[in-house]
Amino acid sequence: MAEKKEQRLFVAPISGHAFNADMSKLIVSSTTNEATIFQRDAKGTYTKETELKKHIERVKSVDWAPNSNRIATCAGDRNAYVWNWHADVGEWKPSLVLLRIERAATYIRWAKSEDRFAVGSGARLLSICYYDEEHDWWVSKHIKKPIRSTILCCDWHPNNYIIAIGSCDFKCRVFSSALKELEDKPEVSGWMPKLSKFGTLLAEFDTSEGWVHAVKFSPSGDKLAWVAHDSSVNVVDMNSKDKVLRCLTKSLPLLSVVWLNESSIVCGGHDNYPVLYNIVGDNVVYGAKLDVQRKKSGVGMSAMARFKQLDDRGTDAKGTTLDTTHQNAISEMRVTKFEGGKAKQFSSIGNDGKLVVWNVDALAASIAELKI
Numbered sequence: 001m002a003e004k005k006e007q008r009l010f011v012a013p014i015s016g017h018a019f020n021a022d023m024s025k026l027i028v029s030s031t032t033n034e035a036t037i038f039q040r041d042a043k044g045t046y047t048k049e050t051e052l053k054k055h056i057e058r059v060k061s062v063d064w065a066p067n068s069n070r071i072a073t074c075a076g077d078r079n080a081y082v083w084n085w086h087a088d089v090g091e092w093k094p095s096l097v098l099l100r101i102e103r104a105a106t107y108i109r110w111a112k113s114e115d116r117f118a119v120g121s122g123a124r125l126l127s128i129c130y131y132d133e134e135h136d137w138w139v140s141k142h143i144k145k146p147i148r149s150t151i152l153c154c155d156w157h158p159n160n161y162i163i164a165i166g167s168c169d170f171k172c173r174v175f176s177s178a179l180k181e182l183e184d185k186p187e188v189s190g191w192m193p194k195l196s197k198f199g200t201l202l203a204e205f206d207t208s209e210g211w212v213h214a215v216k217f218s219p220s221g222d223k224l225a226w227v228a229h230d231s232s233v234n235v236v237d238m239n240s241k242d243k244v245l246r247c248l249t250k251s252l253p254l255l256s257v258v259w260l261n262e263s264s265i266v267c268g269g270h271d272n273y274p275v276l277y278n279i280v281g282d283n284v285v286y287g288a289k290l291d292v293q294r295k296k297s298g299v300g301m302s303a304m305a306r307f308k309q310l311d312d313r314g315t316d317a318k319g320t321t322l323d324t325t326h327q328n329a330i331s332e333m334r335v336t337k338f339e340g341g342k343a344k345q346f347s348s349i350g351n352d353g354k355l356v357v358w359n360v361d362a363l364a365a366s367i368a369e370l371k372i
Helices: 303-313 360-366
Strands: 004-008 016-019 025-029 034-040 046-053 059-065 070-075 080-086 091-096 105-110 116-121 126-132 137-143 151-156 162-167 172-176 201-205 212-217 223-228 232-237 245-248 254-261 264-269 275-280 283-289 330-339 342-350 354-359
Touching (some): 016 342, 025 059, 046 091, 070 105, 091 137, 105 151, 126 162, 162 212, 162 223, 223 254, 223 264, 232 283, 245 283, 254 330, 342 360, 354 360
Parallel strands (some): 059 105, 151 212, 212 254
Antiparallel strands (some): 016 025, 025 034, 034 046, 059 070, 105 116, 116 126, 126 137, 151 162, 212 223, 223 232, 232 245, 254 264, 254 342, 275 283, 330 342, 342 354
16 A cells, blocks of 8 residues: 555645544535535545535534544634534534633544543633533533633543643643533543542643644553644653653644554644654654655756756746645644554645545555654
């Protein structure tokens, strides 16, 4: 299989994306107040199927619950919707979500159990939403303190009762999100040494000197990784929360992070390509650039020919095309295939309007210095 498969979905930047269970459908948010659903054809190409029209401001984030087949969207209009497929009429219909916020909703993610989801916002609070069957809508409970700025990202722990957030106050925080309304019975762990009520601050990390753009729990939930606007990659283990492993990279700011396994992560951002980092002992070390372009044969140009082209056209052959698959910043990445404790495939979307699906095994075979 090829190392990557790319497709341009929009000319405009893409802010968020999510797949259904078998990747036959894809939902994307761009720069408009609509979320677009794509259908994969026999050739593996995604074509536009329909649009979800309910928001009145730009859709900021989307997520697709693979098992229940529900879509969640949030936008700058301070609203979120849960979309359910109604086969009898052949369309997606929205359900009301009572967020009760006064600023734009910025980020949305389903929990692993898909019975709740979290919405970050500019209102300096996190909304944990669950379904109220009696009134047929989704209600929310707020986590407020000690959040002091806009929430840019969040991620659920695999146990469903713990959530991590990153915000513009340069902090990464971990909270208890156990809901008595759903009769949650969380178990103690390194993140939650004793049973804690909803909204309890379990950990706070301030090693970053910039906005925290992305947070992600490892597959087991034992580790937490986050990337910030100061170009740092940070990892902490739940059994040693006072020791944060920090790597201050030489790259431009990173915007997204995913785990390949318990000791390898992939980050992407304003450098336009994904980069592997490995956890070796007490250090986070650079692994390899995963977007390696193959050199074309016979494209050499003599100095005289280059000068003549500059004289005739006012430009050289290189033009403005970058030697990366993404031609602008990577805004989000997702693991799309996970087997045997390892990620086999992940996707990335960017400000160039492209979707790229990366095959991890093919990348490992083609890049000599790659160690996963």
